[in-house]
Amino acid sequence: MYTATHLCRSPLPAAIKIQYGIVQCACFQLANCQSSKSLGQHTPLYQKHLDAGANMVDFAGWDMPLNYGSQIEEHKRVRSTAGVFDVSHMTVVDITGDDAKAYLRKLLANDVEKLDAEGRALYSAMLNENGGVIDDLIVYRMSFGYRIVVNCATRSKDLAWMNSHSAGFDVALVEKPELAILAVHGPQSLNKVCAVIDQGQLYPVKTASINLLENFRGVELGNWFIARTGYTGEKGLELIFPEKEAPAFWDKLVAAGVHPIGLGARDSLRLEAGMNLYGHDMDEEISPLAANMEQTIAWQPEDRDFIGRSAVVRHRAEQAAGSMPRLVGLVLEQRGVLREGQRILCDNGEGVITSGGFSPTLKHSIALARIPVNSHSCQADIRGTLTPVRIVKPNFVRFGKKVFE
Numbered sequence: 001m002y003t004a005t006h007l008c009r010s011p012l013p014a015a016i017k018i019q020y021g022i023v024q025c026a027c028f029q030l031a032n033c034q035s036s037k038s039l040g041q042h043t044p045l046y047q048k049h050l051d052a053g054a055n056m057v058d059f060a061g062w063d064m065p066l067n068y069g070s071q072i073e074e075h076k077r078v079r080s081t082a083g084v085f086d087v088s089h090m091t092v093v094d095i096t097g098d099d100a101k102a103y104l105r106k107l108l109a110n111d112v113e114k115l116d117a118e119g120r121a122l123y124s125a126m127l128n129e130n131g132g133v134i135d136d137l138i139v140y141r142m143s144f145g146y147r148i149v150v151n152c153a154t155r156s157k158d159l160a161w162m163n164s165h166s167a168g169f170d171v172a173l174v175e176k177p178e179l180a181i182l183a184v185h186g187p188q189s190l191n192k193v194c195a196v197i198d199q200g201q202l203y204p205v206k207t208a209s210i211n212l213l214e215n216f217r218g219v220e221l222g223n224w225f226i227a228r229t230g231y232t233g234e235k236g237l238e239l240i241f242p243e244k245e246a247p248a249f250w251d252k253l254v255a256a257g258v259h260p261i262g263l264g265a266r267d268s269l270r271l272e273a274g275m276n277l278y279g280h281d282m283d284e285e286i287s288p289l290a291a292n293m294e295q296t297i298a299w300q301p302e303d304r305d306f307i308g309r310s311a312v313v314r315h316r317a318e319q320a321a322g323s324m325p326r327l328v329g330l331v332l333e334q335r336g337v338l339r340e341g342q343r344i345l346c347d348n349g350e351g352v353i354t355s356g357g358f359s360p361t362l363k364h365s366i367a368l369a370r371i372p373v374n375s376h377s378c379q380a381d382i383r384g385t386l387t388p389v390r391i392v393k394p395n396f397v398r399f400g401k402k403v404f405e
Contacts, residue, residue: 043088044180044243048250052260059263060153062089067262074265075360078232079400082186083261084253089152092179092240093162096145097171104139104146107165109288109306111298115141121216121229125288125296126161131311132284134161136276136296138229140218147225149181149240151278165307180246184258185236185269187400193237196252210237231266233273233398271366272359274329274395280340281327281354281368287315290370292327292394322373325351329394329404330367336382338367338389345386346375353380361397368394 040061049056054065065086067074077083095104104112110124120141126134135154140147150158162173184193194207205221213219218227224241241249254260267277274292276282282291289312297312298304318324330353332338338356351371359366371378371391379386392404 041089043086044246045086045088045250048247049086049260052254054260054262057263059089062152064089065260065262067264068260071262071264071268072360074259074261075268077259078186078234078261078265078269079361079397080187082184082189082192082258083265084250084258085183085185085261085266086181086250087183087238088180088243088246090181091150091152091155091158092176092181093148093150093159094142094145094174094176095148095171096174097169099169099171100145103166103169103171105304106169106306107162108139109297109308109312110139111304111306112139112141112146114298115139115146117141118143119218119220119227121218121227123216123296125293126158127288127306127308127312128161128284129308129311131287131308131315133278133282133286133288133291133293134158134284135278136282136293140225140227142225143220147240154278178243179240180243182239182246182250182253183230183232183236184239184253185230185232185234187235189234189236189258192253192256192258193239196249196256196258199252213237231273231275232269233275234269235399268357268360271355271357271368272361272397274368274393276327276368277355287312287324289315289319290325290327292368319373324373325370326373327354327368327370327394328375329392329396330356330369330378330380331390331392331396331404332365332367332380332387333390334364334387336365336380336387338365338380338382342367343381344369344371344378344389345381346371346378348372348375351375351378359396361400362402366396 040058040063042063049065052068054068056063057066101112108124109127110122115122118141122139125136128134135150135158137148137150194210197205197207205224209219210226213228215228226237226239229238230236288296315324338353340353340356342353344351349372351369353367353369356367380389395403
């Protein structure tokens with residue numbers, strides 16, 4: 001998961017595919033992806049993307065930048081300096097009321113009891129009764145209660161699920177569409193953000209508070225919320241603040257040398273970091289235990305009856321018995337490309353690649369795959385040719401460095 005997880009792990013749209021590690025439009029050349037015709041909803045930075053020459057695509061009903069020219073270069077910028085992602089299409093939900101904690105302890109597989117101070121963040125699965133993953137999300141402890149950020153593509157079903165399980169709790173769920181979200185990641189990200197904020201004291205933010213943040217910690221500064229969470233495997237920040245302030249702040253970041261980054265590089269970065277993509281690596285039919293998400297479940301205390309608990313307890317026994325698969329990393333260090341949907345033939349059965357592509361950092365192909373437990377060797381079916389691949393932990397790059405053996 002994430003230096004933290006998360007902003008936006010929604011499925012790539014059907015009109016986009018990954019080819020040789022580069023996200024491309026399936027129906028036409030990438031150079032022609034930009035459209036002067038609006039496709040859907042706009043973030044407050046829509047015009048900024050157009051002005052920067054972004055290749056715009058439909059992403060879960062939103063007009064979003066696929067890239068600004070070169071996905072590979074954008075990927076390298078984040079690994080080497082700093083990049084900014086517009087993730088304002090994500091859904092922010094604030095949760096208040098006397099029963100807010102009790103409600104979230106029932107709703108989520110992880111336990112918000114762990115959030116023992118304001119600003120702390122928690123990565124969690126939200127499960128159905130069968131133990132399938134409705135969504136993965138981050139919940140923050142706030143001065144007023146809690147804040148959840150959910151995936152844009154799962155917004156409607158997430159909100160419906162959350163509201164349907166609020167009965168009997170003194171709790172209010174308030175969506176916050178007036179907030180923008182920017183993710184700034186890379187080795188220089190904190191320094192760049194702080195330098196911009198310090199210019200003329202234009203924002204109600206004290207940079208000393210930002211520099212003191214540890215991973216999975218955030219701070220409320222006026223009507224801004226800034227957290228050390230992310231979806232790239234790099235040092236970085238996620239900033240949630242009034243959308244009317246987003247265009248000017250974006251301009252100042254870009255002027256300070258923070259490069260705009262599109263959805264394509266976001267996907268290759270998260271793959272290198274071994275972070276799941278909803279609708280690919282997990283969904284409502286997949287147990288978190290089969291998606292490398294056991295860390296999103298708090299098994300203790302045993303009397304906390306969160307939704308899906310009995311199912312995942314059963315899944316744990318099934319996995320121990322060898323009947324439930326696991327999500328692993330695969331490495332192909334010779335020529336060839338690992339792609340989603342390719343069959344994986346193991347010494348202990350058959351599996352499938354859930355996410356795959358070329359790693360710009362490692363210069364070879366990597367993948368996440370669901371395979372039988374206790375598998376020790378496997379081959380990928382690449383266009384009918386069985387090609388040996390290496391099984392590793394599902395985590396390939398952190399802070400720009402290879403992390404697997």
